[in-house]
Amino acid sequence: MHLSExxxxxxxxxxxxTDEGCGIFIPANRMLYQFVRDNPSNTDKAQIASKALIIGRSLSASAERRTPSEAEPVSGTANFYDLLGQTVADSMVGELLDMLDEHQDLTPMLIGDVVKVHSFLCGAVTKVTQKDCSSFSSKYLHFHRPKLFPMMDSRARTALKWVADEQDWVFAYTTAGQSKNYRVYVDHFLRARQLFEDHLKRPVSLRQMDNILLNRFDLYI
Incomplete structure (x- = not known):
């Protein structure tokens, strides 16, 4: 008996x-991708600071979000991003990112390498913010390697949980059934992409996956 999909x-x-987002935000995303291509360094403090400022604020994932008590040691936006830029420049993020071919597509075999870079960037940013920066880090890295780093935030995690529930996957052992663990997120993200590609009979980019998840959340579908 033939079983339909x-x-x-x-x-x-x-x-x-598309690979540049959806609707009215495509021009803005196109500008962000181009800005990072024009400023690719992760050892140049000024380039890092500028990218962190623009990407974070544009995608509602600003690394600058701190409580007043945490902000006291680093006063002012310029001082904050100066310190952030230097901290990332002094880390291994640039070296590790340079080892990843920008033309490679994310596969299960590359999850370890992707998670490693994300972890190092999270560590560098957290030194300055004293907060979890997994969402900001995923978005910052995505614009450097759009084919390798899925963007992760609370909306995308929630929508991915819906997909996991529909497919009887166990997304994470937490009360909400979600996970800030980037490795877990990327693993299920790839499973969902394979599901969608099998259904559509065509490739789906990481940005298109993000479009799907965010649109599902925003439209509650």
């Missing part, structure tokens, strides 16, 4: 979008 009605062209 399960329907995934939300996989429309409007929801999937």
């Amino acid at each position: 399960p329907s995934i009605p939300y996989l429309t062209n409007d929801i999937i979008g």
Whole structure:
């Protein structure tokens, strides 16, 4: 007996979008990708600081979010990003990122390398912020290697949990069934991408995956 594939009605062209996002935000995303291509260094303090400022604030993941008590040692936006830029420059992030071919596609074999760079960047940023910076770090890295680093935030995690629940996957052993653990997120992100690609019979980029997850969350579908 022939079994038909399960329907995934939300996989429309409007929801999937393009490699540069969806709708009215495509020009803004295009500018961000180009800005990072024009300023690729992760050892130059000024380039790092500028990228962190623009990416973080544009994607609601600013590394600058601190409580007043935490902000006291580093007063002012310029001083904060000066310190952040220097801290990242002094880390191994630039060296590790340079080892990853920007033309490679993310596969299960590369998850370890991707998670390692993300972990080093989180460590560098947390030295300055004293907060979890996994979302900011994933978005910062995505714009450097769009084919390798999925963007992660609370909305995307929630939507990915919906996919996991629909497929009877165990996403994470937490009360909310979600996970800030980037390795767990990337693993399930790739499983969901394979599901969507099998359904669509065509490739789905990491940015398109992000479009799908965020649109599912925003539209509650």
